[in-house]
Amino acid sequence: MNPELSYHRIEKVNTYKVRSHFPRLVGKNAFRNEHAYGDEFVVKEIFTDRGASGWGLASGLFYHQDMEEDQKILGKKVSDVFDDAAGIREDTLSTFDFALHDLAGNILGIPCYRMFGDGGVHAVPVYDTLIYFDDISPDRNPGGIARILQECQDGYDYGYRAFKLKIGRAPLWMPLREGDKRDVEVTRAVREHFPDCEIMVDANDAYTVERMQAYVDAVADVGLYWIEEPFRENEQDFRRLREHLDKRSPRTLIADGETNPDMELLIHLYKEGLLGVFQMDIQGDHTLGHAFGLTPWRRVMPRLREIGARISPHAWGLKLKTHYAAQFCAGYPGVACVEGVTDTTEGVDFSGYKLREGKMYLPEKPGFGMDFIWGMPITGGDCESKTICRQV
Ligand SMILES: [Mg+2]
Structure with missing residues (x-):
């Protein structure tokens, strides 16, 4: 350390609500209805007695925030709660994970990726993750496959050179035969229109092995980069899919780990040559089992490095998370491609980050290199339990 x-001693913590806006309505995926036009989230801003500060996305949902969490770090030396070589000292500090990394980067005068080892590439490959089932969504105005191609074109114009398509329209939104057929048609249409781009697909565990094998047969010439969450990860099914891929689409990897990750199982699957990309979430929440987090990523990285793992931290939801993941991946070797969320975030200056020709260029500024300009202050005044109310 x-x-x-x-x-530095921590003397003040501010909490703000911030809003983000997607460029359009983001539609359905295999298990969830429309993802709306954006999100609301909470950030923590930390100040020390020597004039240093840092800020970052808090863990958990807006209405789960507990102001008493601040007491865990107030009055403490930064070194009591954070180690630049490892991250937060306790998992219970997960809500301050990004803010403490940013603060430490500012105190030490280094970008976070250097704290993470500076062993990766500095222009990090990213993919457009905003391509949902907008051919069948929203119900009142579905756009057909043309809408998806337009969204890919918008992503291409924005700077992406890789697209992740959602698949798994059946069984929730379409009958099996039709839904699986549409998944194939969409995949093939995007390949045809964007021959120079990588394509990944994400089934959110909605497929079975047999259906996925049939899908692979139908898109074998597409050259998919990866298939994400084809079904709940397990050795037997992953082996059947991997063997099928080896015959029909050998370059295609299997990506997994965003949902309730079992690290020992995932590492085992990777060692067996079945899993191809680790995807635990970059945002943690010690109260939720399915989250992971930045410090847990740092903790597991030596083991992943040892087995030569490819990684792509799950960053869905916010461009802020894309930037955190990009910093992390610039630190460690082995990035596959970072999940790129396109949004406008109120009150945050992202201008240090540049997306060009499919790569994210990172700022050389200390910390995460993003400036926090304004957020809605959260007071929690009306809430007797000191848990913030929804309406604040
Ligand atoms: Mg996913």
Whole structure:
């Protein structure tokens, strides 16, 4: 640990609500209805007695925030709660994980990716993750396959050179035969229109092995980069799919780990040559089992590095998370491609990050290199339990 962190004592924590806006309505996926036009989230801003500050996305949902969490770090030396070589000292500090990394980067005068090892590529490959079932969504105005191609074109114009398509329209939104057929048609249409781009697909566990094998047969010449969450991960089914891929589409990887990750199982699957990309979430929440987090990623990285793992931290939801994941992946070797969320985030200056020709260029500024300009202050005044109310 850098001794500089012990010279700073945390004297103030501010909490804000911030809103983000997608460029359009983001539609259905295999298990969830429309994803709306954007999101609301909470950020924490930390100040020290020596004038340093840092900010970052808090863990959990807006209405789960508990102001008493701030007491866990107030009055403490930064070194009591954070180690630049490892991250937050306790999992219970997960809500401050990004803010403490940013603060430490500012104190030490280094970008976060250097804290993570500076062993990766600095222009990080990213993919457009905003391509949902907008051919069948929303119900009142579905756009057909033309809508999806337009969305890909918008992503291409924005700077992406890789697209992740959602598949798994059946059984929830379409009958089996029709839904699986549409998944194939969409995949093939995007390949035809964007021959120079990588394509990944994400089934959100909606497929069976047999249906996925049939899908692979129908898109074998597409050259998919990866298939994400084809079904709930397990050795037997992954082996059957992997063997099928080896015959029909050998370059295609299997990606998994965003939902309730079992690290020992995932590492085992990777060692067996079945899993191809680790995808635990970059945002943690110690109260939720399915989340993962930045410090847990740092903790597991030596093991992943040892087995030469490819990674792509799950960053769905916010461009902020894309930037955190990009910083993390610039630190470690082995990035596959970072999940790119396109949004406008109120009150945050993202201008240090540049997306060009499919790659994210990171700022050389300390910390995460994003400036927090304004957020809606959260007071929690009306809430007796000190848990913030929905309406604040
Ligand atoms: Mg996914």
